[in-house]
Amino acid sequence: MSKEITQSNTAMTPLASELFHGNVYKPNQGRMVRQLTALAVFVIVGLGCWRLYSFLPTVMNNAVVARSIAGVLLAAGLWFGFRVVNWPRFADFLIAVEAEMNKVTWPSKDELKRAAVVVIFTIFFLAITLFAFDVIWQFIFSTLGVTS
Template identity: 65%
Template sequence: MSRDIAGTNSAPLTSELFHASVYKPNQGRIVRQITCLGIWIIVALGCWSLYATLRSYAEISSYVPAATSLGMLAIGAWVGYRLVNWPQFADFLIAVEAEMNKVTWPSKDELIRASIVVMFTIFFLAVSLFSFDVIWQFIFDFIGVTG
């Protein structure tokens, strides 16, 4: 059933790249904006790395690395914007935001108590594993297995 519903909006991403419309603009805005920002940050870091790599080659003109990086940044920013408006991906992000709105978040006191329990458990397990390691090391040294 869900594939039939998703199939009605199944335009390939390549055809969606050349539209400027926003798919379901009032739904899933926060998740879509955060996802788009994340994509833009990854693209910007990649372009910065590309610029640094191209700039290290001395025989290339100083304008080539900057122009290439800025061109890739512009293309990546547009693709990121269009990706979060691609119907299949946008519907997924809308569903994610709807599910996140159903989550019951703990209060500050519950969070502190649960964190203390987790830290105590990790500390207890670390001490236990260290003790087992020391005991087995002593046993193996005593019978002469390790040298």
């Protein structure tokens, strides 16, 4: 009973208080989805800091300060990425996502090829049909003098 209460209280903690902990929430569950989510956050933060670092020297003359600002923001962003995937509410969501993805029945290679061919032909058919309607209506409107 106390374990359930502790877990439910942990799941309701706000993100701000969770940022200053170093523990990993449920480390053996949802590992793949959490690692990929953290990697995506790291890439976004890294690209943002790189862009900021390339922009800052045009605004300020001191390259050391520009490097320092970008470095501090990079470190803070990486820490935030690590902590957000271990925030109990978000971690439970990612764990549930991985559990649902494991239930999915993925198509075989042949089924995937057949479905892709059907989709591609349908798109081409619709594109040709819409093009024909466009040409027909353009001809009708130009004949009536609605368009020039």
